[in-house]
Amino acid sequence: MSDRTFHAPLAWIDGQWQREVLMRVDAQGQWASIKVGADVPAEAVRLEGPVLPTLVDAHSHAFQRAFAGLAEQRDSDSDDFWSWRDRMYGVALRVTPAQLKDIAAQLYTELLAGGYTQVCEFHYLHHREDGTPYEDEHAMAMALAEAAQEVGIGLTLLPVLYAHAGFGQTGLRETQRRFGTDAAWVWRACQRINAAGLPLVRAGVAVHSLRAAHEADIRALQALVGDAPVPIHVHVAEQQQEVRDCVAATGRRPIELLAGYGLDPRWQLVHATHSRPEEIAAIAASGAGVVICPGTEGNLGDGLADLPGWLAAGVPMTVGSDSHVTRGWVEELRWLEYGQRLGLQRRNVAARPGVQASTAARLFDACVAGSARAAGLGEWGLRVGARADFLVLDRGASGLAGLPDAALLDGLVFASQGAAWQQVYVAGQRRAIDDAGRRERFIGTMKALWG
Known part of the structure; x- marks a missing residue:
């Protein structure tokens, strides 16, 4: 060019x-x-x-675009994140690499229309429908890369470490059979994607969650990654039940436990919905960032992140479309602020009088500033x-x-x-x-x- x-x-x-x-x-x-x-x-x-400037969509599960709009009916006494997850597995257990490419190509076109020009793909759908490896073990990741190249959007692929079904459990449930990886698999995938040198495509790594990757798994991945300049993403403290289970199994809350692994600015905490001030302070000291996904968190009933706390601590912040019930950053920023207004019964929560009086400008600038590190890029904006x-x-x-x-x-x-x-x-x-x-x-x- x-x-x-x-x-x-x-x-x-x-x-x-x-x-x-x-x-x-x-x-x-x-x-x-x-x-x-x-x-x-x-x-x-x-x-x-x-x-x-555009924004980075810092958290995506592309295959879930095929599930958006299909979980908005209730036929039992209760419905929450965990019942949604069981239904979501219905598409996770069926989609093929060719179908994933078609789903991702449509999604990535929609993300461009929504003002995102780079997407961080938190990718854990790896294996055949029966759980065995494809002949090319990274066939699903390559389908995502091909879709991104067809559309012309930037892509940060994050192969996910997913080894266990829960805290104190060993191995995965049968419905999770397509997700299973260890640290060596994840690092091998990251290296292969980066070595391919595809235009606009790069890779980092991800840990699905503290329930799906235990201490030995995370330590092994950290040892393999070493000081490599790649982003490291993790779901954490999205649900109250996750917090309770983590405390029961480890004696510590999820963000507190994660902070003990020695975080640095490469780490991105996805959701971080349920936090305490001392946990926010620990993350701020580490230099790690947070990725808030207001559209999905609202859709799943996760709760409200402590936006004022994260902003006041100066923690780098981005947003993500996650399950893709929303696919544009304008709506994510709107609901990021509106959730706080509803919870706190105040207006212009994110504004900073005397410094940045515009609510939208403060949220947008924060996300522009956090975009480069979330995607593993040197600069943004x-x-x-x-x-x-x-x-x-x-x-x-x-x-x-x-x-x-x-x-x-x-x-x-x-x-x-x-x-x-x-x-x-x-x-x-x-x-x-x-x-x-x-x-x-x-x-x-x-x-x-x-x-």
Whole structure:
């Protein structure tokens, strides 16, 4: 790709709107220069709306896109995360690599439309339907990589360590037979993906949870990873029952237990819903980040994370679409704040008077700042050295029309219906945010799975 130059009338840079911004993309698809108050050279592509950086979707289970909308009926006295999980296994036990590629291609197109240009795939669906390895043991991971390359979205694949069914248990349930791995398998998968050198694709590792990977498993993975600069993700403290089971088995709460493993800035704690102030302080001291998934956490009845506590402690934060009942960051940020308002019966919980009075801006800036480490990238956003990913807003869209510049982000997050951008760019190249062929393949796969 040759160098390209873009000119934006307005661009969100370092937490504020800047005018007349000239942005040059180098041959590698990264920002080579960004100049504020610049004239428009003849060769520049003139963008017709304000420019925003994109976000990383820091937590995804792509196969669960085929289950979204299929768990919203109740035929028993109770329904919670654990009953949802048992039903979700219905798709986990059936989907093939070809079907997974079709599901992921549709999902990744939708994520682009939702303003994400990099997705962290927390990938634990590894083996054949009967639990035996594929001839290519990483066939499912490669299906995800192929889907991402077809769509043109960035992908951080996180092969998952998943060894046990619960605290104090050895081995997996029969319904978990496709998930089983050990530390060596996970590290081998990470190395293979990174060695392939696929454009826009990289790998880290993940630990499914403290119930699915016990101390020996986690220590073994840490020893293999060593100081390698790869992200390490883990589900933790999502459910109250998980907290109770962890205390019963280990005498410690999940975040407290995890902090004892020696975390560092490579670690990302997914959900971290049920925390205490001293646990937040321990995570802040380690440099690790949190990934909150408000859409899924609301859908599953998980509870509300301590957003004020995580923000006040300065813990790096991102959001994720997780089970994909929501697939855009605007809705995630909206519900991240609205959940707090409902729980605390206050408004503008995330705002920081005197420093960042805009609620949407504070949440968005926090997620931009946390995106690079969550995805295992060096830089993120509208800054030199970062990949040249950006959104072009439509000022005539619902929620933005007529707003002053200073209110654009708040209008986008709290007053818009659907995506309010005209264009999505990845590595300086415009991406399609709809594709009839992918959608038809997805519909065919859904019919095959669900009849």
